[in-house]
Amino acid sequence: MNTLSLGMHIMKERLTAGRMMVIWPLLAMFILFSSWGLSDPKVNLPASIVIDSAYDVMFVATAFIIFSATLGAVLIAFDGISRDRLSGVLEIKLSQPIARSKFARALLLGHWGAIFIPVMVLNIASILVIWYRLDDLPSTEEVFIHTLGTGLLLLWYTSIQLIASSWAKDLGASIAVGLGVWMVFTLLWLVLTTVVAGLSGVGVDDLNSAEYIQIDAIMDLFSPNGVYHHLLEIPLDDVDRGMSPLYVCIAAILWSIVPVYLFTRRIERLHP
Amino acid sequence: METTETMESILSLANVSWRHQVRDFSTWKPWAKRDGAGIHSINLKINSGTIIGLVGPNGAGKTTLMRAICGLYECDGFNKSAETRRACIGYMPEQVRWEGRITVSQAITSISLMRNSTTDVENLIRTVGLSSKSNQLLDNLSQGMRQRLSLACALIGSPKMIVMDEPLNGLDPLAQRAFSNLLKNLAKKGVAIVISSHQVGDLESLVDEVALLHRGQLLINGTLEEIRKSLNLDDDSGIVEMICSATGIEPHDISLDLSDDGMLPFRPLGGEEE
Numbered sequence: 001m002n003t004l005s006l007g008m009h010i011m012k013e014r015l016t017a018g019r020m021m022v023i024w025p026l027l028a029m030f031i032l033f034s035s036w037g038l039s040d041p042k043v044n045l046p047a048s049i050v051i052d053s054a055y056d057v058m059f060v061a062t063a064f065i066i067f068s069a070t071l072g073a074v075l076i077a078f079d080g081i082s083r084d085r086l087s088g089v090l091e092i093k094l095s096q097p098i099a100r101s102k103f104a105r106a107l108l109l110g111h112w113g114a115i116f117i118p119v120m121v122l123n124i125a126s127i128l129v130i131w132y133r134l135d136d137l138p139s140t141e142e143v144f145i146h147t148l149g150t151g152l153l154l155l156w157y158t159s160i161q162l163i164a165s166s167w168a169k170d171l172g173a174s175i176a177v178g179l180g181v182w183m184v185f186t187l188l189w190l191v192l193t194t195v196v197a198g199l200s201g202v203g204v205d206d207l208n209s210a211e212y213i214q215i216d217a218i219m220d221l222f223s224p225n226g227v228y229h230h231l232l233e234i235p236l237d238d239v240d241r242g243m244s245p246l247y248v249c250i251a252a253i254l255w256s257i258v259p260v261y262l263f264t265r266r267i268e269r270l271h272p
Numbered sequence: 273m274e275t276t277e278t279m280e281s282i283l284s285l286a287n288v289s290w291r292h293q294v295r296d297f298s299t300w301k302p303w304a305k306r307d308g309a310g311i312h313s314i315n316l317k318i319n320s321g322t323i324i325g326l327v328g329p330n331g332a333g334k335t336t337l338m339r340a341i342c343g344l345y346e347c348d349g350f351n352k353s354a355e356t357r358r359a360c361i362g363y364m365p366e367q368v369r370w371e372g373r374i375t376v377s378q379a380i381t382s383i384s385l386m387r388n389s390t391t392d393v394e395n396l397i398r399t400v401g402l403s404s405k406s407n408q409l410l411d412n413l414s415q416g417m418r419q420r421l422s423l424a425c426a427l428i429g430s431p432k433m434i435v436m437d438e439p440l441n442g443l444d445p446l447a448q449r450a451f452s453n454l455l456k457n458l459a460k461k462g463v464a465i466v467i468s469s470h471q472v473g474d475l476e477s478l479v480d481e482v483a484l485l486h487r488g489q490l491l492i493n494g495t496l497e498e499i500r501k502s503l504n505l506d507d508d509s510g511i512v513e514m515i516c517s518a519t520g521i522e523p524h525d526i527s528l529d530l531s532d533d534g535m536l537p538f539r540p541l542g543g544e545e546e
Contacts, residue, residue, distance in 0.1 A: 006385045013374050013382075088368035092425050095342045096386035097359035103386065272344060272365075 003102045003109070010110025014076055015117065023072045023115075027122055030068035034061040035126035039133035054127070054136040058146055059232055061126065065150060066186060066225050069119045070157045074178040077111040077161035081270075082174045091272040104267035108260065112158045116151055123150065142235050149231040152252060156224040157182070159259035166266045185223045193219040217241035221251040279319035282433050282464045283341065283357065288314040288349035290340050311336050311488045314349075318433065318464050323455060324493075325479035326468040327511050329519070332485040334468040335366065338435050341466065359387075362426035366437040370410040370418045377406050380424055389429035400424045401450065415442040423451070433464040440471050452478050472511040482511065484518050491518045 014020075037043065039057045051057055084090035093103070123146070131137050138146070161178040168174035184192075193216055194204050202211040220226025221243075230248040233239045294308035311333040318324060318341075326334045340347050342363040343354035350357065370379060380393050397406050400420040405413065413421065419442045426434050434455075440448050448471075455465055455478060469475045475482075476496065483493035492499055492514075500509060503517040516522065 002385050002388050006382070009378075009382050009385060013372065013378070016373050018373060083371075086369075087371055088365050089370060091339070091344065091365040092363065092368060092383060092422065093386060094344055095358055095361070095363040095365075096383065097355060098386040098388070099355075272339070 002098065003106045006098070006103070006106035007109030007113065010106060011113035011117075014110060014114035017076075017114075019075055020114075020118075023075060024118060027068050027072060027118055030064040031061065031119070031122040031126050032129060034064040035129045036133065039130045041134070053138075054130045054134055055138040055142040055146075055235060057130050057134065058126070058138060058142070059236065062146075062150075062228070062232055065119065065123075066153070066228065069115060069150070069154060070182055070186060070225070072119070073111075073115045073154050073157040074161050074175070074182050076114050077158050078165055078175040078178045079171050080107060080111050080162050081165040082168045082171050085272065086170065088272075090270075094270065094272055100268040100270070101264050104264040107162060107267070108155070108159060108263065111162060112151075112155050115158065116154050119150060119154065120147065123147070139235075145231060145235055149228050152231070152256060153224055153228040156255050156259060159263050160224075163259065163263050163266055166263070166270060185225050189219070189223050189225065213241050217243040221247065224255055227251045227255055279321055280462075281317055282320050282360070283318045284351045285314050285316040285318075285341070286349045286351075288316075288337075288340060288347055290336060290345050290347045292336070309333070309336075309488060311340065311485075314490045316483060316490060316493060318466065320432065320462045320464050321459050322481060323459050323465045323467065323479045324481045324483055325475045325511070326466060326483050326485060327472065327475070327515060328485035329515065329521075333488040334485055335437055336488070337485065338363070338437050338466065338468065342435050360432045362428065362431035362434045364422045364426040364434070364436040364439055367415070367441055368418060368422045369415075370413060370421055372410045374410060375407045376402055376410065376413070376417075376421055379410060379421060380428065383425045384428045387429045391428045391430075396424050396427060399427065399454070401447070416444060416447060419443055420447070431463070433466070434458065436465070436467045438469055439467060440469050440474060448474060476510055482514070484514060486515075486519045 035057060038045075038051060038060050039054075043051065045051065045060070049060060051060060081090065084093060094100075096103075098106075127138065127143070160181055161174075164177035164181070165174045168177065196219055197212055197215040198204050200215060202215055203209060204212065206212065207216075217230070220230055227248065230241075230243060231252060233241070234245055234248070289310065289312050291310035292308040293305040296304045296306040298304060309331065314337060316324075326337065328334055336345075339345055341350075341357065342361050343358040346354060352360075372379075374382075377393050377397060380391075380396060384391050384393065394403075394406070397403055400423050402417065402420050402424065405417055410418075410421075419439065423436075423439065426436065440451065443451060452474065455467070459465055459480075467475070467479065479496075481493060481495055482499055484491045484499070492502060494502070499505075499514055500507065503514060505513055505517060509517075
C-alpha cells in the first residue's frame with residue numbers, strides 16, 4: 001500500500017516541478033498539432049503514406065510522441081536519484097525501513113506517471129481533434145493498443161533514465177547518459193539499421209526492398225521505439241513487415257522486465 | 273540518568289568492519305575498484321536513554337560508522353538486521369540540502385510513508401519549531417530550517433534510537449540550546465542517541481558517553497570521567513585533550529596537512545607521520 005502512496009506522492013511532486021512548464025507546451029505542440037495537421041483531409045504525406053481512418057492518424061502521429069514524450073521522460077527522471085544523492089536527501093530515504101524493491105517500484109511509478117498522465121491527457125485531446133477533423137473515431141481495441149504501447153514506451157525510457165540517474169554522481173552525467181540513449185534510439189537507430197543491413201549483404205540503396213524491411217523489423221525489436229511501432233502495427237491490416245506478433249510481445253515483455261529488474265537491483269545495492 | 277545495569281541495550285556492535293570501494297582506474301580495467309578507508313573491528317554497546325558522542329578527527333570514520341549503524345551498508349557484527357535497525361533508528365545526516373517545489377509538511381509526509389508511520393505531521397513540525405514554515409516550499413528554506421526538517425524526519429515514528437551527524441551545524445545559538453534540551457528530553461524518555469559534532473564544547477555538556485574514533489578504529493569509549501582516568505588526564509580536560517592524548521597528537525602541533533592515504537587528515541608537525 002505504501003508503495004502506491006509513495007509513488008503517487010513522487011508523481012505529484014514531479015507533476016508540480018518547474019520543468020513541467022516547458023514539458024507541457026512541448027508535448028501539446030507535438031501531439032495536438034501533429035494530430036491536427038495529419039487529420040487534414042487534404043494532407044499529402046511522403047512515402048505514399050495514406051491516411052483514411054482515425055487510427056491511421058494516431059499511428060503516424062506516434063512519430064511525434066516518440067520524439068517528444070520520450071524526451072519528456074528523460075527530462076523528468078534524469079535527477080530522480082542523482083539530485084537526492086547530491087543534496088543528501090537520498091541518505092535519509094535509504095535509511096527508512098521501506099524495502100528497497102518497494103522504494104524502486106515507487107520511484108518508477110512516480111516518474112512514469114508524471115510523464116504518462118500529460119501524454120494521455122493530450123492523446124485524448126488529440127482523439128477529439130481527429131474526430132472533429134475526420135468525423136471518425138478509433139475503435140476501443142485501437143485505443144487500448146495505442147495506450148498500452150505508449151505506457152510501455154514511457155516505462156522503458158523512465159526505467160533506463162532512472163538507472164542512469166542512480167549511476168551518475170552528478171546531474172550532468174545523468175542527463176548525458178539519458179540523452180545519449182534517447183539519441184541512439186530516436187535519431188541514430190536508422191543509421192545503425194542501415195549499417196547492419198549493409199554488413200549483412202542487403203542493399204541499402206532501396207529502403208523499400210523486402211530484405212531491408214525484414215532487417216529493419218528485426219532491428220526494431222532491439223529498440224524501444226521499434227517495439228512500440230511493432231505493437232502499434234498489430235491492428236493495421238495494410239502494414240506487414242513479416243514480424244510475428246508473438247515475437248513483438250516477447251520483445252515488449254523483455255523490454256518491460258529487464259530495465260525494471262536492473263533498476264530494482266541497483267536500488268537494492270545503492271549506497272548514498 | 274539510569275544506571276548502566278538497568279538500561280536496556282538497544283544495539284550492540286561486535287567487530288563491525290566496512291571498507292569503502294574506491295575507483296582504481298587503469299587503462300585495461302576502468303571499472304576496477306579497491307578497498308578504501310572505512311571502519312575496523314568496532315565494538316560498541318548502545319543503551320536506551322544514553323547520549324553517545326562520536327568524536328575524532330576528520331576522516332576518522334564517524335559518518336561511516338553512523339551509516340553502518342543505520343543500515344545503509346551491509347556489514348556483519350550487529351545484533352539486529354539492517355531492516356530491523358532501519359525500522360527502529362531515526363537518522364539525521366550532515367547538512368542535508370532539502371530542495372524542490374514541495375512544502376515542508378509534504379516532505380515529512382513523504383518520509384513518513386517510507387516508514388509506514390501514522391505520525392502527526394503538524395505536531396512533529398511544531399516540535400522542531402517549523403510551524404510557521406509548514407506550507408513553505410523547500411527551495412525557500414534557510415540552512416537552519418533545513419536542519420530542523422532533517423531532525424523532524426529523524427523523529428518520525430518515535431524511533432528507539434536517533435543517529436545524528438553534525439546536527440548543530442547551521443543552527444543559531446538559541447536553536448542549538450533548544451536542540452540540546454530536546455535531545456536530553458528524548459534521552460530521559462529512553463531514546464538512545466548517537467551524535468557526532470565538531471562543536472565539542474556543546475557536546476561535553478550534552479553527552480553521557482564518548483566514543484573516540486581514529487583511522488577507522490574505536491580507540492576508547494566510556495563516560496568522560498572514565499576516559500579521563502584511562503588516559504591519565506586532568507579533571508578539567510575536555511574532548512580535544514582526549515583526542516590528542518588517545519591519538520598521540522600534540523595540541524600545539526596540529527596542522528591541516530593531509531596524509532597520502534587520506535585516513536589521517538592531520539598529523540603532528542615535525543613528528544613522524546602515523
